Amino acid sequence: MDFKRKKIAPAGGFSSSQTKKKKTDWDDDGPSQFEEELAFLDEVEADMAMEMNDTYSTADVLPVDKLSENISPKWLRPPLPPIDPQQDCICFHQIELDHYIGSHIPGMLGATQGPVPIIRTFGITADGNSVCCHIHGFAPYFYVPSQSGFKQEHLNEFKKELNSAVIKDMRSNKDNISQAVLAVDICMKENMYGYHGKKINPFLKITMALPRLIAPAKRLLEQGIRFGTFPVHCYQAFEANIDFEIRFMVDNDIVGCNWLELPAGKYRIRNDGDSNNDTAKKMSLAQLEVDISWADLISHPAEGEWQKIAPLRVLSFDIECAGRKGIFPEPDKDPVIQIANMVMRQGEKDPFVRNVFTLGTCASIVGSQVLCFEKEDALLKAWAEFVRIIDPDIITGYNIQNFDVPYLINRAHTLKVGNFPFLGRMRNIKSVIRDSSFQSKQMGRRENKVINTEGRVQFDLLQVLLRDYKLRSYTLNAVSFHFLQEQKEDVQHSIITDLQNGNEQTRRRLAVYCLKDAYLPLRLLEKLMCVINYMEMARVTGVPLNYLLSRGQQIKVVSQLLRQAMKQDLVMPVVKSEGGEDYTGATVIEPVKGYYDVPIATLDFSSLYPSIMMAHNLCYTTLLQSGSIDKYGLKPEEFIKTPTGDCFVKSSVRKGLLPEILENLLSARKRAKTELKKETDPFKQKVLDGRQLALKVSANSVYGFTGAQVGKLPCLEISQSVTGFGRQMIEKTKQLVESKYTLTNGYKADAKVIYGDTDSVMCKLGVQTVSEAMEIGKEAAEWVSSHFTPPIKLEFEKVYFPYLLINKKRYAGLYFSSSAKTHDKMDCKGIETVRRDNCPLVANLINTCLQKILIDRDPMGAVEHAKDVISDLLCNRIDISQLVITKELTRTADEYAGKQAHVELAERMRKRDPGSAPNLGDRVPYVIIGAAKGVAAYMKSEHKKCENLCPLCYQ
DNA sequence: CATAATACCTAA
């Protein structure tokens, strides 16, 4: 008998701590692979420097406190070339845009007295110089229809103010004011109110009337939105719930991360001295700080040459703290002992700055600068200065947003390091920690800390991964393994303090570990093309980069909708959102369950919901209200009735905004794809690929937006019509396929649609080979397409052969698409193998069984295998400590009242070691500690004959 | 003990 316990390889890249190789004596080990990699970077750099001779002059040191003698010239940005404001234009790649309340600057548009709102944007020139630009004269506003209860005395006050206004354009349009009034943006803080019958801050009154923006509102009010859902009189205000930044960007055709141009003669450069008192003093750490009026600014659409990306500086860092045994480090008690930094220019391969700040001595590390400090406060002070000198545009790391940055700020506060919390680009703005909670159906409730770093975008890799990827584990180690097949340096958390208290060699070991933790996020960012993809998303949807990480899906659609609405002279109403009835969604065709040893052709509608909206012109502005048909005397050929009974006018009467947005997105995607094919430069290819992906994702989220009942502009008539059309289409597709491909029509067999979900049908065509199935599939797709309104299109996508249909939303098959000879992959949908709430043993077992069934075509072999594994399990031949189960802990332990195993476990972990206790949203690996009732009896019974999975696995 | 309610995660 075999008494040895079998080792089960962990599935899904998860590796429990027990399986890791333990290094007990690090001094005896040679350099790790990472150390060699670091050393290699040094060599590469030396060669480059020889060729290019690219050292920067130290003359351009930014006016911050000196960071001892360790300042390296390569930390500095390239020196600013001489600029003649009358002759030279300045172009920069804008990466952040915000606003503040400041005061008037002579020569600039806007109110001359009192506080004025100023837009501020940061960016980088093509040469890598940092720019801070103050944009003057743009005022917040929203539209108020004159008949909606706006008091006449307000209007009179407005007129008075306007008559004395300094902006001359305003005068010529003053007669519009009685028709439509532009009032304050409610997002403005401090004693300013939107118009809700409340008070209006006087300074805003005189800056409000931007004539070209009155025009559409006026027309709107005169004509009404003829076919709009929302009659004007129903709403107090239009576009009152729009963020000021978005308002500015939309009105000026600026999209997130595009290039801005300051034309020669139109801007003023700020400088440090106070010699010139009509020029404001430089307030930022940017190399170039300028003022300009909003009307003078030129925005370049992200096309052609302006698709380029400036050499942005990306800083990745990681800190280590000396925690007490078993207690999670607390910033008021536990010191920061190391901070590792990696700085890279976007588009380059390797970081050009690599260093580590250590508390206490540390032996040298080839490929990295080591900066040793005796005192912790000096270390923190120096690091903050380092950040200000490096002047990063993007700050990244792993969980920096909720751990590293707050910890550093709190620690610096405890140690009274005065200048520490100035991590942004503004000299006078302190970085403070704010708590924010964000909840959405997509991501659940998420508590976050927010730290302001003006001009620098925080790009916490953990947050990116939580948003974009569904993973079994989100530890840096697991993530690195999953994407890079690489792991962290092997240092247990518990020994960090011991390493710190050791000698310069042990601290060196810790420093290498810390460096790798700063390096890995950079590598991951690169591998996953996060920066490029996010920038393309910002450009496509028009929102600033930081919105993409801090806000939800809706703002992206709102931004596009506003832009399109402006083109058609329409304004967006404000609706109060209230939860209501759910509407019917898609159809899932009842599956004919079974194992199919014949090819199954799969036909899909490509971008089903967007194409429905385009085909039928579904939009807010085309929806007809009950009674409108008679009221406007519409002829039957001028409108359609959707399956849900809602009516929309055809595009011949009025073209909808949503269809237009979708057409633009999809045609831009087509363009990007063709450009991608032509492009040979791998960097540009990445950009284009990121772009086409962003375009696809944006198109698909438009439907969701219309159905979001707690949202900015829900319209269930649209969303339910879309799903209604979808249901009709999949049903019709099934009928068409089954009626044409029949024996009587001369085909080999009667075709049968055995399954379908939302936009796809799986067809058994009665043919024996993959290539036949492909051929008929293609023909069928084309033929069926001809029965629908363009651009709706059914496409042949793939053949499954063989195909195992277990249930609705649960199937597996070998996927043939690129070739009829060999399968591309084994495709599993909804089965345990793709779910993250199973123990890996189950996932592995089922995966192996599926392979036996589909690849080896040996179902009985699969049964035998399952029996063997269950037998091993029941006879205790599997090391139970390897049987790791992971489950999502999405609620606080209290809410569960200790009723689920993983919650119980979380509580025990907290008791034993509060430091390692799981937090909200963490995944908790745990082992079986007791079997359920009935398992013992089950084990005693004839489990050898059991063909089902052992309940143990599920316990 | 049977059934309903709920949690979780996925398909599209």
Add this chain to the structure above:
DNA sequence: TTAGTTAGGTATTATG
């Protein structure tokens, strides 16, 4: 001051 949708399978927990 902010949040994309519905359909649906499977396991676990609550309830009579």
